[in-house]
Amino acid sequence: MSISFEGRVAIVTGAGNGIGRAYAIELARRGAKVVVNDLGGTRGGTGHSDAALEVVEEIEAAGGEAISNGASVTEFDQMQAMVAQAKDKWGGVHILINNAGVLRDKSFAKMEMADFDFVLKVHLQGSAYATTKTLALEGAKYNVKVNTIVPVAATRMTEDILPEQVFETFAPENVVPAALYLVSEEAPTNAMVGAGAGGFHSAWVGMNEPLWLPEDERTVEDFAKHWDRISARESLLFPQSGAEQSALILKAAQQVKGGT
Ligand SMILES: NC(=O)c1ccc[n+]([C@@H]2O[C@H](COP(=O)([O-])OP(=O)(O)OC[C@H]3O[C@@H](n4cnc5c(N)ncnc54)[C@H](O)[C@@H]3O)[C@@H](O)[C@H]2O)c1
Secondary structure, three states: OOOOOOOOEEEOOOOOHHHHHHHHHHHOOOOOOOOOEEOOOOOOOOOOOOOHHHHHHHHHOOEEEEEEEEOOOOHHHHHHHHHHHHHHOOOOOOEEEOOOOOOOOOOOOOHHHHHHHHHHHHHHHHHHHHOOOOOHHHHHOOOOOEEEEEEEOOOOOOOOOHHHHOOOHHHHHHHHHHHHHHHHOOOOOOEEEEEEEEEEEEOOOOOOOOOOOOOOOHHHHHHOOHHHHHHHOOEOOOOOHHHHHHHHHHHHHHHHHHOO
């Protein structure tokens, strides 16, 4: 099976370095027209540089097509302008990889709220300005697919975190096969995939079968009494939405009430 991105337009945020750069280069190598977004800051998210431009030059030197965009994912107007830039140049956008990220790694006690807010702004708001996971449900009827990649890669973000002896094993290129499959025409939707050092796995948000308690047993003490059952990891279920979760709870209630 050969997966091509010919005729596709892709935006990769934070593609000036690390994993995003590897995504952008491989997407372009496989025919995609790529918007290389990156404001070119430090690992902690301060400052600016031409990181995106350098990746564009690399792609063009290899015969690919790309444009650079220096916007910050934290600025909604700039994200709208970025999408407009891609549409104006290439007529549409088919693929978005929300990859931009920063690291302000501190222990709980030492973390300033300003750092915490900033990390949330880049990772959560920055992704939401383009998409959220609910889009997988809402977009299904329009063939919009939304997937999550959980990478482990040796980049500037992890250079003092990953042990030195395994650093090369975790080259960012090892994350690329999973990420590109998840943005291809064959992609599933609502999948969460982990990738690093050649290892690939799925991850799920799961729940066990709900234990339903009648009204006169809904006390803290009753909850405590049933904790082993409520926290059991057997018979896991994987609801795709809050609505499915509610249905499973109601089913458990009916089973108790119906005596099944
Ligand atoms: N490396 C890992 O093992 C690992 C593990 C889990 C998650 N991640 C996530 O993967 C993504 C890529 O990480 P990486 O390891 O390649 O790090 P990296 O620092 O090499 O690359 C991140 C890029 O995002 C850019 N960026 C930061 N803030 C931005 C903003 N506001 N707007 C636009 N661009 C911005 C940076 O300039 C940088 O080029 C990040 O979201 C990171 O949190 C990485």
